[in-house]
Structure formats: structure tokens, C-alpha cells
Amino acid sequence: MTDEPHFFDEMRKADNAPRAPYQGFNNWFSGEDISRLQRKSREAEQFFRKTGITFNVYGSGEADERLIPFDIVPRIISAQEWARLTKGIEQRVRAINAFLYDIYHRQEILRAGRIPTELIARNEAFLPLMIGVAPPGGIYTHIVGVDLVRTGEDDFFVLEDNARTPSGVSYMLENRETMLQMFPELFSKIKVQQVSDYPTRLRRSLCAAAPPATTGKPVVAVLTPGLHNSAYFEHSFLADHMGAELVEGHDCRVVDGRIAMRTTRGYQPIDVLYRRVDDDFLDPLNFNPDSMLGIPGIMDVYRSGGITIANAPGTGIADDKAIYSYMPDIVEFYTGEKAILKNVPTWRCSEPDALAYVLDHLDELVVKEVHGSGGYGMLVGPAASKRELSAFRAKLTARPGNYIAQPTLALSTCPILTKAGLAPRHVDLRPFVLVSPEKVDITPGGLTRVALKKGSLVVNSSQGGGTKDTWVLGE
Amino acid sequence: MLGKTAGGIFWMFRYLERSENTARLIEAGFRIALTRPDSAQDEWASVLQSASVRDLYDQHHDDYDASQVVNFLLRDKANPSSVLSAFEAARNNARMVRTALTQEVWEAVNESWMQLTDALRRPVREADLPEALGLIRRHSALVRGATHGTMLRNDVFDFARVGTFLERADNTARILDVKYYVLLPSITQIGSSLDNVQWETILRSVAGQRSYRWLHGTDISPRGIAEFLILDSRMPRSLAFCVSKMSGNLGYLQSQYCEDCPSFARMQVLRDQLKETEIDHVFEMGLHEFIIGFLRDNADLAAQIEEDFRFNG
Incomplete structure (x- = not known):
């Protein structure tokens, strides 16, 4: 026992008493019958299958629609912890946007020698085509997922920034929906902040960055690579809940200097495109010529202010893992403050x-x-x-x-429900951040990923990880 | 609405209808095979023909063995019209157009697909066939119920309905065409046992044996059956019924899109022709010719709808 590394347990203190945020949950849990909870847990799986909350696994042939395992024990964060985190996230995300603007314009940070020039110049994620382009509203990263890990009471680290097309937000929403259906009584006992208005916030945030060419209410569309993409469920989910059209490249073309989608009434222009297609495939005329997923000519329309692309092309330069190590410098350079959130x-x-x-x-x-x-x-x-x-x-x-x-970080653990009762497993956290010209908007919650295998530190769903509902408690 | 979405809805409901119709054909074939074992092989061959998959079947098999035919119609992936293939195609279309469906319709389709996939995982034994067919019927009813109970009556609904009735009219017409020779008065002897088998198959394939009896008692005549399936607008699988429903929904689409849709014009021609038709005229011009003409017009209508509403570009 003595050789076992010590991990911070988010639910219990060393004396086995619950930590403050878990007090309410613990009271409820200790009055529950484990076998009832296990039955509920199986029901949850049925619920996910029925709703079609699945992801496609590449190269697995027949059984290509899988569920991400869901664990019914919530990951709980207190209002104070959350307030601290959001301050750090907001600072970081503002710095990322400022960095992107700079990198594609005057490159002050390179001139100042804070980042080596070759790191940018030779980086595949750097898009020369974006040099001098002013994205509508000045926003590059409309949606950011900041992956956080915890190692102690006050020790949070940013593991990586997802500034291209962060996925998983549909799980944040459906996990909560599932918990509300299964354990409504929990939510009347414990004050948990809502996440369900995320799609509305997303739409509002996207519309606030509509391009100059917009006339009237902005038309929003989600661009998906199609039915067989691993995250297709999420694409259709978001389009559905935002009241946006779900388009594929072949539904769109350039008409009169705008990107227009083929509707039953003819071609209609799109103002804001939330694209879930990678840069490389976005525009066969300007990038990968073999791409069947993109819209030929969209980059030219973009450069002339005819459409907002969220996230902007070329944002990958900010979440590149080599750049990551410079993030503390980047935050300081653009905000004049020390980074609130630590880097690993x-x-x-x-x-x-x-x-x-x-x-x-x-x-x-x-x-x-x-x-x-x-x-x-x-x-x-x-x-x-x-x-x-x-x-x-x-x-x-x-x-x-x-x-x-x-x-190798000593990632914190949060219990999952196993056949033998509660057992600690390592977790991380991806809050979702919306950036518009008006504000940085962080939904109180996020995606908690959990390594289901005992001792494992890999939480990715493609590698056997699961998810949990993430609660941010009310004030 | 995206053209692709309209097309996806249209095809989703065509496939749902097709899967249900294929199940009905199996049911009819199975019934005949049970009660008249001597004519079973011929019956299965004509069932395959009614489902328009006989050529495809012949490429894979040498005889019309009952369990082989049933398997082919029920769950063979090589047969795009098999119950399972058609339902899967419907579900794929539903995934594609999920933003246009209510949660309940999507869940009904998805859950039905899960249950059917599970029930048809292995070949169905003869003893289990009635249960499997019942399951398919119940799930078709579930999706239909969710559609009626929860979908907004807008253009999405209209595309769904047009798809349903276009497919149904096509299916009924094909059943008639395969059996047209037994309906010709000149070569049938009323009351002969062979003909009774044939007529019963026809009525069972369209779930119409009970309705027919309500209307005509036990007086089963070829003329009566032809009239029932072509012109009786009370019969929900007759050509007249399908055409009148389609013309209603296409009419709504036209009024929403307020253009002179060529598809609506085609629709009107089809409807008016049918209205003016009397069963004696059908037999005079030739039942086969009449049905071939109808199938062609129906297919042309589908192509025109596809073009008018920009399903594919």
C-alpha cells in the first residue's frame, strides 16, 4: 500500500468523509440501494441507444455505432472552484484569440522573440492564406474546449486547448438530461446550475459574430462531413437544438459572392457556418483538392466578408502541442497578467x-x-x-x-459505480467556452471524461474512456 | 428546408412503406404455402415478382424453397427491398434528416430498427415467422402513429405523406400486375380452386381480405377485386386512395411554394384519369396495359417531385 502513489480524491477526504461539494450527493447516495442504482445504470444505456447518442468508430466494420459508457456518479464542482476556473479560462481564451490575430497580422510576439519564428513558419497548422484576413467580429475561436486536470485541492492544470473543433458538448447536455430523467429527486435536493441552454447560447454567440454581408436575422448552418463521421450525432444534435440547418459540402455552393445552401426553394445564403470539417477539407479549391467534404471557393467568400466560419480556419496554430508549452508566455504577452491557470x-x-x-x-x-x-x-x-x-x-x-x-500527472479521481460499489477512477474536465465580440461565455458544467479501467490515465472515449454528468453547484 | 432534407424525408417514408409491404407479401405467401402446399413454389415465385426482386433472387438461388425465399425477403442484405434492408435505409435517412423529425418519430424509427435488427439477426424459423411478421407490423404502426401524433403539418409532413403514398401505389399496382392474368374475365372460371388461391393472395397482400368481405360479402370476383384495388377510394391501399392523398399533400406543397409546380400538374392528370376511369374501361383497354401505364406515370411523378423540390441538386 505504501508504494501506491497518492491521488487526490474529489469525493472523499483522507478520513473518508465527503468533501464539501459532495456532501449532498453523499447523503442521498448512502440512503440508496446499490442494486437499484445498478439497474438504473443499465437503463441509462438503453436510453442512450434509443435516443441514438452513439459515436462511430473508424475501422471497426459491422458494429460501427457505439455508446460512450456513462457513469451515474456525477462529478461535482463547487461554485467557488468554478468561479476560479472560469477566471482562468476566460483569460486564456482571450489570449488565444489575441495570439491568433497577431500571428496572422503583425506577428509582434515573434518580433519580441517570445516564441521562436520557426515554430510558426514550419508549422502545418499555420495557414498562410489567413495572413491579413480579418475574421468577422475579430473572433477566431468561437468555440473552445479547454481540457483541465486536477491533482490537488487547489491544483488545476490545462492539459490542452482545443481551439479547432472541440467535440463532446452533446454529451454534456445528454448526460444531464439522462440524470434528470433517472434521478429527478437529486436535483430538487441539490442546487445544480443548468447547462441546457447551451445551444441557445451557442446560437446567440455565433450570430453576434455574423459577417458584414448579413441582411436581417443571421442564417446559421452546421457543416458536417456526413452520416459516417464519428461525431455525426453531435452535429445533428447541435443543428437540431439551435434551429440551424445541417448541411454537407455538396448542399452548398458559391452564389453571387455568398455561400448558399440548396433548399427546396432554391439557393439561400448562409451567414454563419459552424463547421465540423477540418481546415484541410474545408475548401478543395484552396486546400486539399481531393476533398469531397468541403465547399469549393468558401475561403474566397470568407476573405471578402461574405460568411463567418466558426472556428476560423487556421486556429490550429493555437492548440498545437508545441505552442502549448509557450502558453504562459502567450497569456502574459497579450494580457499583461500572469496566467491564472497553470500549464503542465x-x-x-x-x-x-x-x-x-x-x-x-x-x-x-x-x-x-x-x-x-x-x-x-x-x-x-x-x-x-x-x-x-x-x-x-x-x-x-x-x-x-x-x-x-x-x-505523468497524478490525475484526481472521482468514484464510478462498479459491480462492487463505488471505486475511484481518474477523470479530466472539458468546459465549453463560447467567444463572441460581446463576451466570453462559459457554460457552468462541461464534459467529464473518466478512465473506466482501474489505474488507467487515458480518458479518451476512443480508448475505452467513459463520461459523467458534471455538476457546478449553485452559489 | 434543404433539398436534401426534403429528399431524405420522402425516401425515409418510401422505405418504411416498402418494408411494411414486403412483410405483407411474405405473410400472404406464407399463408398460401401453409394451406395449399401444392402451389407453394409458384406462389413464392410470384411473391418475389410482386416485390420486384425475382431477377435478383434468381441470380442467387435455383429454386423457390420457402425458407430461402422468406429469408431473402425478410433479411437478406443483398436484397435492397428486404424488410431489414428497407428499414435500415429508412433509419439511415432518418439519421440524415433528424433535424426535421420530432424526437418521438426519431425514437420510434431508431427503436424499431434496433428491435428488428435484433429479431432478424438470424434466419427466422417457420414456427417463429408469424411473430416476426407481427413485430414488423407493430413497429410500422408505431412509426406511423408517432408521425401522425407529433409532426407539424408543414412541408416536412407533406413530403413524408407523398413518399408514403407514392410507394404504396407502386406496390399495389405491382401486385395487381403480377396477378393480372387471373383477373381477366375471359380466362377465369369463377369458383375454381386455383383462382380462389390467387384472389386470396392478392387480398392478403394488401391486408384487404376483411374489408373486401365487408363490402362484397363472399362474392369474390376478379372484376370486384380489380375495382376494389384500383378505384375504391375507401380502401387505403387502392390506387385511387393513394392518388387522392398524394394530390392533397402535393396541393399543400404547391400552395406553400406558390409556384406552378410541374409535379402538381402531373399529379392532376393522374388523378383526373383515375376519376374518369370505370372498371369496364380498364378491362377494355387491357388490365396489364392500364397498370403498366399507371406505374410509368407514378414513376414520372416521383422524378418530377425530385426535380421540383431540388432533392439532388
Whole structure:
């Protein structure tokens, strides 16, 4: 027992008494019959299947619609904790937008020598086509998902910024919906802040950044790669709840200098496009010519102010993992303040000293691909076999610039309901942030991802992670 | 509304109707096979023909063995009109147009698809067939009920209805066409046992045996059946009924889109022709020719709707 690393438990203190935010939940839970809860938990699965809350897994053939496992024990955050987090998130997101504007205009931060020029110039996520382009309302990242992890009472770290097309918000909403259906009594006992108006907030936020060409009420559409995309459910969910059209590339074309969608009455212009298609595929005329998912010519319309694209093309330069390590400098450079939210210490393997350290301590570190996502292509040192370590060592030596490394964090745990009762599992948190010319709007809640396997630190749904309802308590 | 969405709704409801009709055809075939084992093989062949999949079936199989035919019609992925394929196509369209459906309709389709996929996971044994067919019927009714009970009566609903009746008219006409020769007065002997089998199949395929008896007692005649399925506007699967429903919904679409839709003009021609038709004229011009003409007009109408409302571009 003594060798086991200590993890911060979000529900219970060392003496097994509940932490303050979990007090109400704990009272309810201790009066509940475990077998009833387990039955409820199975019902939840049926509910998800029936509603069609599934995601498609690439390359899994027949059974290609899967559920993300849902755990019924909520992840609870107090109003005070949340207030602190939101201050830090808002600061960070404002800095990211300022950084993007700067990088695509005067590049002051490079001139000041705060970030090495080659990190931008040679970065695939940097879009030269965006240089000098002023996005409508000055907004680059309309929707940001900031991934946070916790290691102690007051220790939150930003694990990564998702500034391209953060996904998972439909789970935040459906998880709450499911909890409300299954345990209505909980919500009458405990004051939990609402998340259900997120789609309305999203629509309002998007409309506030409508392009100059808009006449009348802005027309919003969601651009999806289509039925077979892993996040299709979310795309249709958001379109549905925002009252927006769900379009694919082939439904749209350039008409009179605008992007227009083919309706039963002919082509009608779109003002704001919430796109869930990557930069590369957005415009076959300007980017990947083989793309069937995009809209030919949309970049030209965009540059002339005919449409708002959310998020703006080229925002990937801000959530690139190599840039991540400079975030504290970036926040300071643009806001003049110290970053409120901490970064995880990061070794940039492109730097020889850092590389040497990482190679020496490979079995203690988490190594990630600079451009990777979804938990693919990463190494969790302490969990890796000798063979995996040596294979990774070879990859790392061959292309050091492709990797960063971080210490293996002692991620906090929150209990899940297992056959044997409650058991702690590691969690992270992705709050969803909306940015408009008017304000930064953070919905009180988010997506809590949980590693269902005992001891595992990988929470990605594509790697066997599950989700929880996330509660932010009322004041 | 997006053209693609209108098309998706239209096809979703066509596929739902098709899956239900295929199930009815199986039911009719099964019934005949049980009660008249001697003519079973011929019956199954004509059931396949009514479902317009006989050529496809012949490419895969050498005889009309009952369990093989049933499997092909019920759950074979190689058959796009099988109950399972059609229902899956309907559900895929529903996923595509989810933003245009109420939660209840979507859930009804999705849940039905889950249950049917599960029930038809393995070939259905003869003893379990009635239950499986009953399940399909109940789920079709569930989706229909959710549609009627919760959908806004706007253009989305109209596209759904037009799709339903276009498909249904097509199906009824095909059933008639496959059996047209038994309905010709010249070659039928009223009361012969062979003909009774044939007539019963026809009526069962359209769930009309009971209704027919209400209207005509036990006086089952080819002329009566043809009139019942072509011209009787009380019969919900007759051509006249389908056409009158389509013309109502296309009329609403026209009034909302306030243009002279070519599809509505086509619709009117079809409706007026049918209105002026008497059953004796049908037999005079030739039942087969009449049905072939109807199927062609119906298909042309579908193509025109697709164009008028920009389903595909």
C-alpha cells in the first residue's frame, strides 16, 4: 500500500468523509440501494441507444455505432472552484484569440522573440492564406474546449486547448438530461446550475459574430462531413437544438459572392457556418483538392466578408502541442497578467537538452505527438512495456521535433459505480467556452471524461474512456 | 428546408412503406404455402415478382424453397427491398434528416430498427415467422402513429405523406400486375380452386381480405377485386386512395411554394384519369396495359417531385 502513489480524491477526504461539494450527493447516495442504482445504470444505456447518442468508430466494420459508457456518479464542482476556473479560462481564451490575430497580422510576439519564428513558419497548422484576413467580429475561436486536470485541492492544470473543433458538448447536455430523467429527486435536493441552454447560447454567440454581408436575422448552418463521421450525432444534435440547418459540402455552393445552401426553394445564403470539417477539407479549391467534404471557393467568400466560419480556419496554430508549452508566455504577452491557470510542465523534444532528458526518463513520462489528438500515438511511460518503450524511443530519436513530453500527472479521481460499489477512477474536465465580440461565455458544467479501467490515465472515449454528468453547484 | 432534407424525408417514408409491404407479401405467401402446399413454389415465385426482386433472387438461388425465399425477403442484405434492408435505409435517412423529425418519430424509427435488427439477426424459423411478421407490423404502426401524433403539418409532413403514398401505389399496382392474368374475365372460371388461391393472395397482400368481405360479402370476383384495388377510394391501399392523398399533400406543397409546380400538374392528370376511369374501361383497354401505364406515370411523378423540390441538386 505504501508504494501506491497518492491521488487526490474529489469525493472523499483522507478520513473518508465527503468533501464539501459532495456532501449532498453523499447523503442521498448512502440512503440508496446499490442494486437499484445498478439497474438504473443499465437503463441509462438503453436510453442512450434509443435516443441514438452513439459515436462511430473508424475501422471497426459491422458494429460501427457505439455508446460512450456513462457513469451515474456525477462529478461535482463547487461554485467557488468554478468561479476560479472560469477566471482562468476566460483569460486564456482571450489570449488565444489575441495570439491568433497577431500571428496572422503583425506577428509582434515573434518580433519580441517570445516564441521562436520557426515554430510558426514550419508549422502545418499555420495557414498562410489567413495572413491579413480579418475574421468577422475579430473572433477566431468561437468555440473552445479547454481540457483541465486536477491533482490537488487547489491544483488545476490545462492539459490542452482545443481551439479547432472541440467535440463532446452533446454529451454534456445528454448526460444531464439522462440524470434528470433517472434521478429527478437529486436535483430538487441539490442546487445544480443548468447547462441546457447551451445551444441557445451557442446560437446567440455565433450570430453576434455574423459577417458584414448579413441582411436581417443571421442564417446559421452546421457543416458536417456526413452520416459516417464519428461525431455525426453531435452535429445533428447541435443543428437540431439551435434551429440551424445541417448541411454537407455538396448542399452548398458559391452564389453571387455568398455561400448558399440548396433548399427546396432554391439557393439561400448562409451567414454563419459552424463547421465540423477540418481546415484541410474545408475548401478543395484552396486546400486539399481531393476533398469531397468541403465547399469549393468558401475561403474566397470568407476573405471578402461574405460568411463567418466558426472556428476560423487556421486556429490550429493555437492548440498545437508545441505552442502549448509557450502558453504562459502567450497569456502574459497579450494580457499583461500572469496566467491564472497553470500549464503542465512540458519538454519540447525539438530542443537537444530536453530530448536527452526525455530519453533518459522515458518510463516516467507521457510523450505526445505534436499534431496528434484523440489519445492516438501517445506513450504513457509508466504503463508501457519494455518493447513499447524501445519502439517509441526509436520514433522519438528519428523525429524529435514531432514530440513533446510531460510528467505523468497524478490525475484526481472521482468514484464510478462498479459491480462492487463505488471505486475511484481518474477523470479530466472539458468546459465549453463560447467567444463572441460581446463576451466570453462559459457554460457552468462541461464534459467529464473518466478512465473506466482501474489505474488507467487515458480518458479518451476512443480508448475505452467513459463520461459523467458534471455538476457546478449553485452559489 | 434543404433539398436534401426534403429528399431524405420522402425516401425515409418510401422505405418504411416498402418494408411494411414486403412483410405483407411474405405473410400472404406464407399463408398460401401453409394451406395449399401444392402451389407453394409458384406462389413464392410470384411473391418475389410482386416485390420486384425475382431477377435478383434468381441470380442467387435455383429454386423457390420457402425458407430461402422468406429469408431473402425478410433479411437478406443483398436484397435492397428486404424488410431489414428497407428499414435500415429508412433509419439511415432518418439519421440524415433528424433535424426535421420530432424526437418521438426519431425514437420510434431508431427503436424499431434496433428491435428488428435484433429479431432478424438470424434466419427466422417457420414456427417463429408469424411473430416476426407481427413485430414488423407493430413497429410500422408505431412509426406511423408517432408521425401522425407529433409532426407539424408543414412541408416536412407533406413530403413524408407523398413518399408514403407514392410507394404504396407502386406496390399495389405491382401486385395487381403480377396477378393480372387471373383477373381477366375471359380466362377465369369463377369458383375454381386455383383462382380462389390467387384472389386470396392478392387480398392478403394488401391486408384487404376483411374489408373486401365487408363490402362484397363472399362474392369474390376478379372484376370486384380489380375495382376494389384500383378505384375504391375507401380502401387505403387502392390506387385511387393513394392518388387522392398524394394530390392533397402535393396541393399543400404547391400552395406553400406558390409556384406552378410541374409535379402538381402531373399529379392532376393522374388523378383526373383515375376519376374518369370505370372498371369496364380498364378491362377494355387491357388490365396489364392500364397498370403498366399507371406505374410509368407514378414513376414520372416521383422524378418530377425530385426535380421540383431540388432533392439532388
